[in-house]
Amino acid sequence: MSSRSSHSSLAKSESAGAEEMLSLLRQSLKSCKIPGETNFEASTPHVFVILGASGDLAKKKIYPTLWWLYRDRLVPENTIFFGYARSDLTVDQVRAKCEQYMKVKEGEEERYQQFWTLNYYVKGSYDTRRDFELLNQEMTKVGTEKANRIFYLALPPSVFEPVTSNVKKCCMSPGGWTRVIIEKPFGKDSDSSAKLSAHLAGLFKEEEIYRIDHYLGKEMVQNLMSLR
Numbered sequence: 001m002s003s004r005s006s007h008s009s010l011a012k013s014e015s016a017g018a019e020e021m022l023s024l025l026r027q028s029l030k031s032c033k034i035p036g037e038t039n040f041e042a043s044t045p046h047v048f049v050i051l052g053a054s055g056d057l058a059k060k061k062i063y064p065t066l067w068w069l070y071r072d073r074l075v076p077e078n079t080i081f082f083g084y085a086r087s088d089l090t091v092d093q094v095r096a097k098c099e100q101y102m103k104v105k106e107g108e109e110e111r112y113q114q115f116w117t118l119n120y121y122v123k124g125s126y127d128t129r130r131d132f133e134l135l136n137q138e139m140t141k142v143g144t145e146k147a148n149r150i151f152y153l154a155l156p157p158s159v160f161e162p163v164t165s166n167v168k169k170c171c172m173s174p175g176g177w178t179r180v181i182i183e184k185p186f187g188k189d190s191d192s193s194a195k196l197s198a199h200l201a202g203l204f205k206e207e208e209i210y211r212i213d214h215y216l217g218k219e220m221v222q223n224l225m226s227l228r
């Protein structure tokens with residue numbers, strides 16, 4: 001076999017491997033029927049909110065990941081995305097910040113364009129109830145009251161408490177479920193971690209809270225096929 005054809009069969013087998021993994025992921029999402037949860041195929045609308053949408057984590061990790069999930073049809077079709085932060089930004093400006101991390105391949109441009117048409121941005125502070133009321137109004141206006149809502153805190157830990165309090169007061173989904181995702185660090189020592197946990201427990205049920213350390217699981221997720 002020539003080196004060119006061995007490269008091309010390697011590329012084919014890698015892309016077949018990726019397709020196989022995506023197909024497995026879709027199958028498992030579709031067969032997942034947890035009571036009270038959304039069936040992946042159902043038409044239930046979802047709103048994914050990135051709090052701290054102007055920041056480093058948002059542009060390097062969260063928006064790219066949402067785009068890749070959307071591209072690979074691993075989020076329910078009826079999903080919209082809201083960015084929220086104090087910076088005065090438009091969706092186009094958020095898009096420009098993210099651009100170099102999105103890794104859009106040839107042939108994906110149309111879907112990529114579609115992804116951004118599903119995005120909205122609301123400017124607001126983290127400790128003002130009125131701003132979260134406005135976010136709530138916008139989400140309801142663009143989406144529906146039935147939509148499940150997911151709030152991703154891409155924010156410094158110093159604002160975790162006011163933000164989660166305001167989400168609870170103003171932004172819980174009226175007709176669906178609500179989830180709050182917090183990226184590490186969960187406090188800086190045992191006391192501050194316990195304080196944060198107590199605060200969250202006072203607002204949400206445990207199943208409404210997701211604590212993420214993407215770094216801890218990274219290698220395992222990347223090697224999912226070898227682990228099977």
Ligand SMILES: NC(=O)C1=CN([C@@H]2O[C@H](COP(=O)(O)OP(=O)(O)OC[C@H]3O[C@@H](n4cnc5c(N)ncnc54)[C@H](OP(=O)(O)O)[C@@H]3O)[C@@H](O)[C@H]2O)C=CC1
Pocket residue numbers: 052053054055056057058060061085086087126153154155156157158159183184185
């Ligand atoms: N960046 C990364 O790769 C990783 C980050 N993390 C964690 O994710 C979270 C977010 O990180 P990252 O995006 O890097 O952080 P940033 O410093 O970029 O902050 C995110 C946004 O929060 C707002 N913000 C920043 N400082 C403050 C402040 N003192 N008070 C109120 N709002 C503020 C700003 O938005 P605005 O002014 O527009 O409101 C900013 O764009 C942190 O908890 C971090 O530890 C974890 C792993 C990796």
Ligand SMILES: O=C1O[C@H](COP(=O)(O)O)[C@@H](O)[C@H](O)[C@H]1O
Pocket residue numbers: 214215218
């Ligand atoms: O959580 C973390 O993530 C960032 C980014 O990691 P990446 O390898 O997924 O790009 C990392 O720089 C940081 O050290 C780590 O704590």
